[in-house]
Amino acid sequence: MTNFADLGLSQKVLSAVTDAGYATPTPIQAGAIPPALQRRDILGIAQTGTGKTASFVLPMLTLLEKGRARARMPRTLILEPTRELAAQVAENFDKYGKNHKLNIALLIGGVSFDEQDRKLERGADVLICTPGRLLDHFERGKLLMSGVEILVIDEADRMLDMGFIPDIERIAKLIPFTRQTLFFSATMPPEIQKLADRFLQNPERVEVARPASTANTVTQRFVASHAKDYEKRAVLRDLIRAQDELKNAIIFCNRKKDVADLFRSLDRHGFSVGALHGDMDQRSRMTMLANFKDGNIKLLVASDVAARGLDIPDVSHVFNFDVPIHAEDYVHRIGRTGRAGRSGASFTLVTRRDTKFADAIEKLIGQKVEWLNGDLSELPEPMESHDAGRKDRGRDRHKDRKKDVERSGKGRSDHRSDTAYADSAAELEPVAERAGAVKPERNADNGRGHASRNDRPGRAQNAANDDNRDRRNRHRRDHDDGPTPVGFGDEIPAFMLIAGKA
């Protein structure tokens, strides 16, 4: 059996690894570290959870001990698809590089340029970036790529999914081709293979099996549900309450809007819950993730921004509120639990319209997923359908809602469909401030005298406001029988016509 000490890493690195409590390298580490230290190119085929990050961080630290950085000329460059992943790699450099005095710069969007500029100016040994922000800095003349000795492209298949490949090609062209390139991808579709052929010179290919956890230690169940959101939310709540050993859970939705909606619903039902998606401001994203990792929040409602790569140890449950449209996403999502040999449980809500995607999942993972309480054919009819008393009940509910709204002092009069507020009375109450329930946007300007641009409520919040505004306006328009107001009447100033042509 290999030991970290046998891989050729420096003493400084080894002592940090020992302090972190590791003695034995994972297969990807054992396979990639020695050739990386020989300055070979690496083609690493490995998923997250296999110790992939350390397989490039540790040799990079060792190689960086020789030489030092010059202003605006980073020595190494790591590209990551999401801001959270980039931040996570930076944490790894802090952990394993604690005996080094290296300058690490995290260049990601959504945060201010100032500190990033300062670090570039000082000379960065390691740049960890999302592609957009890196190119932004480059175009502003803040850095030269001609001194980069090592380029790491992480999660290449995901970069491809996200349309980053043109950016990656552009960045790679700016870096001397005498560089060493470490290229990682979870899968190797033809496009990625082509890209690897272009970027790598005589690479050492290191491939590790996908972590066994997916198949073996995670209990997977499908749960039949009707398609209406409020019915799905009720099924989910019952499911969560029925779990004996729920320590914490990630709940995935397909859309950002649904993340926001489900978060609000669970919050109003008194769950300890947070939300994470890409339209939230960066500070909230970071706070939310930290609170979840620290156990301050028990449930995290998330988009697929959280599906891959994020290292959240010890998630006991994964719930798919929506069946993922791409089957691979299912594998990534449930891979958030059952990590490091622990057991985990995953539940996927399936409605009649999802059967195609559920079938695709079973085909991809090569096994049937058991249904928890009977499959879709055994699903009882929803309470409301074919019910003579339905209209009356709906009207009563409407009355209740109006009362609640008035009580809460928010006299909104927009007409929503019955189903929109049928979830439960609890959802109609104003959100109570509860200790432990951390809300996404409200935390944003903790301790700040003023709101900077990054502290503004996330776009999701704005989108929700927009929705309300639209609804009100639509309502108003419907009942508007006066003359249509137009900005300038019939007279349109000449300058506007010119601008309009451009």
Add this chain to the structure above:
DNA sequence: AAAAAAT
């Protein structure tokens, strides 16, 4: 039927 990422 989506999400992610520069502003």
